[in-house]
Amino acid sequence: MLFNSLTFLVFAICFFALWPIFNQRKNSRWTYLTVASFTFYGWWDWRFLFLIIGSGLIDYISALAMEKWPSRKRAFLWFSLIGNIGSLSVFKYSFFFASIIDALFVFVGIKTNLQHHIPSFALILPVGISFFTFQSMSYTIDVYKGQLKPTSNVLHFFSYLAMFPQLVAGPIVRAKDLLGQLSEKRTTNWLQRWHGVKLIVFGLFQKTVIADNLGVLVDTAYQGKTSIDNGLFWWIVLIAFAFQIYCDFSGYSLMARGLAKLMGYHFKMNFNHPYLAISLRDFWTRWHISLSSWFRDYVYIPLGGSRKGFWRGIVFMSITMIISGLWHGAALTFIAWGAIHAFFLAIERLTGWTKSAPTFLVRIAVWVQVLVAWNYFRAGSISQANEIVAKLWGNWEQFEQIKELFYDPLFFLLMTILIELSIYLRRRNPSIRALYARWYLDTPAVAVAMAAAIYLRGPSANFIYFQF
Amino acid sequence: MSIMLFFVLAMSEPEYEVEELTLNEFWIHKTFQKNEYDLVVIGDSRVYRGISPKHLAKESGLRVFNLGYSSGGMAEPLFSIAERSIATSVKPVILLGITPHSLTPVGLSNKQLNRLMGEEHPAEIDSESSGMMRWFEPYRPSDYLKPRSDSSKFDEFNHYYRNGWCASHSPKDDPARTLPIYRKNFAGNTVDSAAYESLTKRVKIWTANGISVFAFRVPSTEQMEVLEDSLSGFDASFLKNQLILSGAKWLDFNSKDFRSYDGSHLHFESAIEFSERLGKMIHAELSNQSPREN
Numbered sequence: 001m002l003f004n005s006l007t008f009l010v011f012a013i014c015f016f017a018l019w020p021i022f023n024q025r026k027n028s029r030w031t032y033l034t035v036a037s038f039t040f041y042g043w044w045d046w047r048f049l050f051l052i053i054g055s056g057l058i059d060y061i062s063a064l065a066m067e068k069w070p071s072r073k074r075a076f077l078w079f080s081l082i083g084n085i086g087s088l089s090v091f092k093y094s095f096f097f098a099s100i101i102d103a104l105f106v107f108v109g110i111k112t113n114l115q116h117h118i119p120s121f122a123l124i125l126p127v128g129i130s131f132f133t134f135q136s137m138s139y140t141i142d143v144y145k146g147q148l149k150p151t152s153n154v155l156h157f158f159s160y161l162a163m164f165p166q167l168v169a170g171p172i173v174r175a176k177d178l179l180g181q182l183s184e185k186r187t188t189n190w191l192q193r194w195h196g197v198k199l200i201v202f203g204l205f206q207k208t209v210i211a212d213n214l215g216v217l218v219d220t221a222y223q224g225k226t227s228i229d230n231g232l233f234w235w236i237v238l239i240a241f242a243f244q245i246y247c248d249f250s251g252y253s254l255m256a257r258g259l260a261k262l263m264g265y266h267f268k269m270n271f272n273h274p275y276l277a278i279s280l281r282d283f284w285t286r287w288h289i290s291l292s293s294w295f296r297d298y299v300y301i302p303l304g305g306s307r308k309g310f311w312r313g314i315v316f317m318s319i320t321m322i323i324s325g326l327w328h329g330a331a332l333t334f335i336a337w338g339a340i341h342a343f344f345l346a347i348e349r350l351t352g353w354t355k356s357a358p359t360f361l362v363r364i365a366v367w368v369q370v371l372v373a374w375n376y377f378r379a380g381s382i383s384q385a386n387e388i389v390a391k392l393w394g395n396w397e398q399f400e401q402i403k404e405l406f407y408d409p410l411f412f413l414l415m416t417i418l419i420e421l422s423i424y425l426r427r428r429n430p431s432i433r434a435l436y437a438r439w440y441l442d443t444p445a446v447a448v449a450m451a452a453a454i455y456l457r458g459p460s461a462n463f464i465y466f467q468f
Numbered sequence: 469m470s471i472m473l474f475f476v477l478a479m480s481e482p483e484y485e486v487e488e489l490t491l492n493e494f495w496i497h498k499t500f501q502k503n504e505y506d507l508v509v510i511g512d513s514r515v516y517r518g519i520s521p522k523h524l525a526k527e528s529g530l531r532v533f534n535l536g537y538s539s540g541g542m543a544e545p546l547f548s549i550a551e552r553s554i555a556t557s558v559k560p561v562i563l564l565g566i567t568p569h570s571l572t573p574v575g576l577s578n579k580q581l582n583r584l585m586g587e588e589h590p591a592e593i594d595s596e597s598s599g600m601m602r603w604f605e606p607y608r609p610s611d612y613l614k615p616r617s618d619s620s621k622f623d624e625f626n627h628y629y630r631n632g633w634c635a636s637h638s639p640k641d642d643p644a645r646t647l648p649i650y651r652k653n654f655a656g657n658t659v660d661s662a663a664y665e666s667l668t669k670r671v672k673i674w675t676a677n678g679i680s681v682f683a684f685r686v687p688s689t690e691q692m693e694v695l696e697d698s699l700s701g702f703d704a705s706f707l708k709n710q711l712i713l714s715g716a717k718w719l720d721f722n723s724k725d726f727r728s729y730d731g732s733h734l735h736f737e738s739a740i741e742f743s744e745r746l747g748k749m750i751h752a753e754l755s756n757q758s759p760r761e762n
Contacts, residue, residue, distance in 0.1 A: 407610040
């Protein structure tokens with residue numbers, strides 16, 4: 001069930017019509033949220049429900065056991081981690097690792113053929129598995145660290161873990177931020193509901209108008225459907241992809257936050273205009289914030305962070321970035337994406353060049369780094385990505401033909417850049433900021449975005465982050 | 469305010485999307501789509517390259533689809549697909565894009581279409597909206613803002629659109645390019661006189677069922693017409709009379725008015741112009757008729 005589908009519209013109308021009734025008491029609220037969320041998730045394939053329930057029960061039981069037998073809490077943490085990482089390994093990485101092992105054995109002259117011995121169920125990637133697994137793991141880790149008291153009510157736990165707005169594509173909400181909110185009866189006033197609606201509409205606009213229209217150009221280019229293949233074209237494609245993936249994912253996050261807001265819950269911001277970053281480090285504090293902070297708190301800092309010296313800090317950061325790449329997908333291209341970010345971040349740390357260079361130049365350099373890395377993220381293989389990088393420095397002709405063939409995506413790309421520019425100006429200038437908050441600009445902006453989401457929508461496409 | 473915007477945008481009925489497809493998607497979609505149209509144009513490659521449904525629709529006010537196939541012939545199963553596509557229209561129109569080759573045994577065998585019909589295809593072929601959903605068809609900025617292209621700046625291209633049209637361009641016209649191919653095509657493969665009979669018979673059934681039928685010889689070049697008339701055994705005036713007697717309307721065009729890049733197929737700019745002219749003529753003819761009662 002996609003947020004931008006009629007099915008979801010019907011689902012949401014029914015859900016919110018009954019929400020005030022079930023929101024009165026804790027148990028009815030948790031039951032209602034859990035049932036609705038399981039319905040939402042089971043709409044793709046009801047068999048996946050066993051996975052989320054199984055994975056959730058492991059963490060629910062582990063956390064309770066940690067509280068009851070504190071002396072053995074380390075063993076229960078391992079039980080939870082093995083359960084979660086195990087299910088991720090089976091469903092997401094088994095084929096990838098099997099192909100690597102096969103390739104290694106072929107190298108020494110032995111044919112293992114592990115890929116063909118993987119059971120067929122393990123070849124299906126359940127929607128959003130990486131999101132709910134990470135969310136579930138953060139719960140047990142926080143209980144282990146003593147930062148969170150486990151809930152004894154299984155419905156309370158599942159209403160947190162499976163809460164439909166963020167279930168399949170984040171943001172990754174921590175238990176310590178949401179379990180408490182779910183325990184209270186939260187009511188909303190008109191202003192909060194208006195903010196919720198605004199987030200949903202702007203999210204829908206980002207997804208259907210920007211991401212889906214830019215996707216036409218990006219897909220055509222990466223699938224080799226066009227004869228244009230020069231440097232200028234690929235720079236345009238990379239910029240288009242940068243905004244496509246940003247608006248696709250940020251749009252989903254905005255809609256998730258808006259839906260939660262309508263229920264009275266607060267999710268933290270997941271994107272903060274990452275392309276306005278003034279260093280790569282700054283980029284990572286603005287991009288997919290819930291995931292980058294998850295990796296910081298549960299991977300980078302436990303590894304040692306920057307406490308164990310400068311060089312070790314760089315090694316830990318690189319490991320974290322590569323794992324983050326692997327989290328996105330079981331392919332070498334994603335690992336390369338993480339490694340490229342690690343490389344540029346390491347240079348940034350070593351030289352500190354972003355602090356001394358003019359901001360304008362830094363922004364451009366950060367852009368180039370991010371775009372080159374996105375190329376590996378989007379490409380079908382490392383060799384395709386390498387070929388494209390080589391073409392980037394080639395000739396810059398054929399703009400007329402690019403314009404002729406991709407007039408609409410170029411139109412939406414220009415529109416997106418202008419919107420980002422207006423946000424940049426709004427942030428720098430308080431008087432512009434005040435102007436935007438006025439009702440006579442705020443209300444028409446929502447109305448126009450809503451109409452545009454219908455009448456300027458691109459060809460319908462899945463959310464990119466669903467595959468992760 | 470949103471409701472007002474929706475109302476204004478919905479009432480102005482945006483044009484159908486003419487999204488570009490890959491070659492394979494183009495043929496599969498053309499063959500298996502199940503949308504409802506008012507007008508379908510049938511024929512061979514001169515039809516699928518020479519008639520833009522978007523521009524024909526703009527002038528005629530009808531929902532148009534191009535059912536031209538490579539070496540398509542005036543026979544089954546093309547007739548059945550055409551009938552199915554306009555079955556629910558209150559103003560159904562079949563447009564016959566006649567070429568001599570479409571009446572030869574090779575053309576009549578509809579090899580490509582028969583092969584396509586046996587091919588596997590996705591259960592759900594993307595469809596265009598009908599009924600109330602048409603009010604929610606998206607707008608494309610290029611339809612309103614983009615100036616008409618100056619093709620002299622482009623390399624050779626073929627753009628395959630969802631409405632069945634292939635826009636073709638070659639930077640240098642070579643009106644003699646396909647003449648030898650056609651000379652070869654007609655060797656032992658001339659117009660079958662039975663084809664006239666079967667076509668006029670079908671046209672009689674269509675017109676009796678309230679379907680308006682228009683026919684025309686698809687423009688190419690004068691040289692090509694001379695070659696076709698001398699080698700194919702095609703008798704244009706005989707067919708024209710037979711079709712008129714069966715209830716069809718014949719539309720005359722002069723190949724001199726259009727540009728062919730290879731001697732057979734229209735350049736996309738000419739195809740647009742030709743489609744607009746066709747649309748205007750059909751609109752004028754239909755304005756004098758009353759709609760079919762369903």
